[in-house]
Amino acid sequence: MTLKKTPNNTSRGHFGYFRDLIAAFKNGDKYVRLSSVAMGTGYIARKQVIKGILVFLVQILFILSMIFFAAPNFAKFGTLGTVEYAYEKVGLNTRINNYDNSFLILLNSIVAIFIIFVFILFWIHNMKAVYELQVRKEHGRPINNFKQDLRSLIEGNFHLTLLTLPTLGVILINILPILILIAIAFTNYGGLEHTPPTHLFTWTWRVKNASGEVVGKVWDNFSTFFSNKNSNFNYAFWRIAGWTLLWAFLATFTCFIGGILLAKLINSDGIKFRRVWRTLFIITIAVPQFVSLILVRNFFRDSGIFNTICSDIGLTKLLYNMHLIPTPDTIPFLTNPKWTKFMIVMINIWVGVPYQMLIATGVLMNIPQSQVESARLDGANNFQIFVHIIMPYFLVVQGPALITDFVRNINNFNVIYLLTQDIYQTHDLKMAAANAKEPDLLVTWLFRLTNENASYNIASVIGIIVFIACATFTLISFAIMMRGNKEEDYR
Amino acid sequence: MEKRRHISVVIKHILLAVLALIWLIPIIWLIVTSFKLDTGISVSKFFPEKWSAHNFVDLFKDTKYTTDGIMKYKIWFKNTFIIAVFTCLISTTFVLMVSYALSFCRFKGRRFIMNISMILNMFPGVLSMVVIYFLMKALDLTQSHIGMIIVYSAGSGLGYLIVKGYMDTISTSIREAAIIDGCSEAGIFFRVVLPLCKPIIVYQVISSFLMPWGDFVFAKLILGTNSSKWTLAIGLYNMLDKSRLNAHFTHFCAGGLLVSIPISILFLIMQKYYVEGITSGSSKE
Known part of the structure; x- marks a missing residue:
């Protein structure tokens, strides 16, 4: 498969991506710089109020997800959980304790890392966009209103409309499983003793023997295939x-x-x-x-x-x-x-x-x-x-x-x-x-x-x-x- | 000379007939076995000794549900049909969207997306299957048809190559003319390009519709043990469990034959477009 050369592809090498970002910080006015903390301000300052509010809402959503979703999982990510599934007595009733599910911790942490990664990309894009608005205003070029922005989704930015849902699907069914698969290769997940929810699993380098010493190494699962001749x-x-x-x-x-x-x-x-x-x-x-x-x-x-x-x-x-x-x-x-x-x-x-x-x-x-x-x-x-x-x-x-x-x-x-x-x-x-x-x-x-x-x-x-x-x-x-x-x- | 040519044509026909027979033997066996009276697998005779259509009748009998609960052909057929219709709708939409974006739109990151998707395409679903199962379990979508539809269709955007190859053959001048007429990008997609893509859309619709009928690995994993949620593939596969082989082999054949007929018809329609899509895709890329 040969990929066609795209005529409009303005490729400025790998550094162009960050050069624009640096320019935004260097030459940006107070609104642009403030956007790095409160992300909507750059838009609101150029009268793109609705867009500004939407972007700000995304930021708040991100912060909330970090506090209530990412943080608790990250806290357990190093060990993949310590509390075993058990029954506990509360008064006269027996119930299942608040156990750790290693797989869910792993899954949620990877999703959280993914969210952070996407958010960083969004943040960089946002900085460049508000800086471009500033430049546009300085040169007296027109700035889209919200209606025009929406209209661009079926015009010049139609590819965004087309690709969003399929990409989300691919992330869910293809990319996320691959990432989890890679992570699992470095754990002792498997067998009766290490399968959630009733049991915990952990990273290979945290595997302990009966007397509690750490005996695992990072590449343990790989070496059963390659270096261990007797296995x-x-x-x-x-x-x-x-x-x-x-x-x-x-x-x-x-x-x-x-x-x-x-x-x-x-x-x-x-x-x-x-x-x-x-x-x-x-x-x-x-x-x-x-x-x-x-x-x-x-x-x-x-x-x-x-x-x-x-x-x-x-x-x-x-x-x-x-x-x-x-x-x-x-x-x-x-x-x-x-x-x-x-x-x-x-x-x-x-x-x-x-x-x-x-x-x-x-x-x-x-x-x-x-x-x-x-x-x-x-x-x-x-x-x-x-x-x-x-x-x-x-x-x-x-x-x-x-x-x-x-x-x-x-x-x-x-x-x-x-x-x-x-x-x-x-x-x-x-x-x-x-x-x-x-x-x-x-x-x-x-x-x-x-x-x-x-x-x-x-x-x-x-x-x-x-x-x-x-x-x-x-x-x-x-x-x-x-x-x-x-x-x-x-x- | 004329005579030699004549003989070689006859030989070619005989060769073709022999090959066709070899290729059709399993299909013939499927057909004759589905009309066999006794339900076990025959070990000595190719053709049944006593013929009967009871296997087909049994498939649709309600009483069979209760006796051993493994013949819910109607339910399985309905399940598979529902899953196939939704998979087909979502997959076709996704594939057309991605193909148009990559074939006609020019944007930053287009090549990156194409390269990434090429690498992702190399990662077979079987490998990440177990993780997908756990993922679906975490989303509480196992033993559900929605989960099945998501598994079959969510990643379908990656399968854009054939449709994109076809779209690449559409001249850009048609598109430019539409732009001059004041047509929006979305307007071009719906009113100019889609009508021109009819043959390849037919191919895409049929091939994504057929997918759930043939897959049994994902279905087995995700739908689990609840037999009234099963698709045909798992249901039929399950009939051939060692303990049931002698009671249900002919039922399996009858069920397999029944599902093969509509699939074959669709497949024959599709193959015309399949060749067209494949060859136009490879010569244009």
Whole structure:
């Protein structure tokens, strides 16, 4: 994805942002300076009374939220709470005490930090705005009244109107959880002993042993994966990470090639009823994955119908004699590590090729026919045309999509979870101890860790690692692609 | 030469037919199994020995509620439908708003927003799922459809790429002409750009409507154990619990088939626009 150059973007480097602020303090009159304490004054002084009052109300709201919301939480942020959940007697009645909920303390503190951060941005913006009003007044330029300000929200400032609600949504559902996830990676949140509301959790560097000494270190949760060679998590992590990468590569590559080949086949000369063929393939992806994949899972299970058919036609015996399966009567499609991995890739071809076929059909239509024609005149055969013209064209047009597909496959939860959950049992004790299974991806492992094992801190570490790996990979590959942007070669 | 060409066309058709059959086997199995008389999973025969439509009737029987309480197909369908309608409304609105702002408006921080959203897009929801669950719990929105709608639609603004790619193909001269005619920015959005975006809006509407029908991970986490709040996906998944497999496998197939039919139709409508959006997005960016 290349970002278009914006002509109106007056970028003055990173320091311009603060230079304006400093100018506001240096050259601003008393109203501007007073605005740094009582935020509405700069507006009221320039007759923008309503705006001034509104801004002042925001400031009061902020101060109130700091006193009644942020302060009590910040006070406990260092320890994440000290009062355990308990019953206390009040006269004759028993009631639950006023306990600390570590998670709520963490959540509220992060929200409060976020509010402070946004308020600082607002404050800086406010200082610049009132200073600009002063400059405008000095030069006799017009100053908006409130009606004009409102009007600007559907005119020049329409983007503010458009972006506010979606941004709030993204903050709530995307940004806030990521921040909390990062924080949890540095706590001992998890297991029966450290799950709120009935129990407290705390930062890793505050973890104490039985005799009360502090034994925890900041990176404790990370070192179970990386430096501690004996830990089961370390053992499982490298195996699962390796398989995740292999899987993402295989899944992306097979579906990409398969989709192009299928699209070429349907589009090739002489094929009748192209739309019907396309629709037949598309129907398979129109069925929700949780239906189709669970069905496929039952189709291939050890005592399932496909195994019966295979043993009826003698295939099972043949494979047994070739030493490819351990027992003479069942093919362990979804129970043996190697077979499962193989089957998952195959079934993913079934899931992914129709999608890619759809996209490839669109791209195929745009292939410059002149190049294909001239290559043919030069005596190139179909295979040469495919390798030297069609594939490179696809790689350029589909390059960004391939990268996002790769990242999506790293996090392909549905296929792996729906195919292996409840069926696959691991026989590797160290994997089992880490609550992992051989065909797990990092994301499905993370899900099992939280859902079946409540190891929230360990799961958060995995989440952070996956995110950093995916983000680095994507940024680097986009940077490389933008440097050698070959898109123009085909225009 | 003509004969060789003829043979190669025949071979291609045979190849296509074989591939199509492989791709359709699970779907065919779904259809025939949903008409099977005995409710268990068949291990030896692909086609049922005795056919019956009772599985479909069972799904809508009220008595089943009380016997083992796991077949509330009508309720689940209604729940999913409500969630899907609201998710669709909010998501489409958000996506169109963000796409227009990033495609047509020029403002400070536009590139910053696009870069940030690219990075955020790489963070899959599955990773922060548990935190989202705790967040919803703190807001007292678990086991509620409002919580589900928020989870599905609040972050939808990030999914603007395809629609923005489409909007980028709309010539700026149309917009400039509208400005000269005295049209406000909001007027351009509603009266000029939106009508031109009809195909991609259809794509967006359908794809966001379909989302709640296919997702079961978030739904399972947030809606919990109260089966009358469930969506179809969890309800059907739950029918295949080990202990119920033999009593409900055909019900699962019937339910799955019933929900697949409207979804497939919508999907087929959508795929036309899907290709259009994808290809126009990639060639313009």
